[in-house]
Amino acid sequence: MPLDEQPDVDYGTWLSRAYLGVLARKKARTEEVDAIVYRPRYGRRRFTYRRLMLPFATSDGRQLVLSTSIADPSIDLRPDQTIEAP
Numbered sequence: 802m803p804l805d806e807q808p809d810v811d812y813g814t815w816l817s818r819a820y821l822g823v824l825a826r827k828k829a830r831t832e833e834v835d836a837i838v839y840r841p842r843y844g845r846r847r848f849t850y851r852r853l854m855l856p857f858a859t860s861d862g863r864q865l866v867l868s869t870s871i872a873d874p875s876i877d878l879r880p881d882q883t884i885e886a887p
Contacts, residue, residue, distance in 0.1 A: 809839040820866045823854045830854045834870070835878035849876040 804820070807813030815836075823830050832852045839845050852870040859865065 808841050812836060812838045819852075820854060820868065823856050823866050824864050827856050829856065833873070833876045833878065835876050849873055849878075851876070 804813045804817045807816070819830075819832070830853075832854075833849075834852055835847070835849045837845050837847050849872070850870045851873050852868060855867045857865055857867060
């Protein structure tokens with residue numbers, strides 16, 4: 802689904818900014834993502850994943866981003882986590 806047609810407008814906007822940043826820098830980027838996303842049939846759900854974004858240009862100079870992700874339940878970026886020192 803195109804980013805501007807995502808059911809969760811905030812999530813689509815956030816994704817779009819990440820891709821545009823990769824295009825502007827012309828540099829690959831990896832991210833750990835912990836997001837709450839709205840889906841029409843399922844409501845709000847939490848997704849945690851690792852994402853790789855690779856910018857590249859076609860032979861005619863068109864700038865594109867290739868992105869892939871893999872689910873990773875070990876990611877927890879919530880700010881209210883308690884971390885105990887050893």
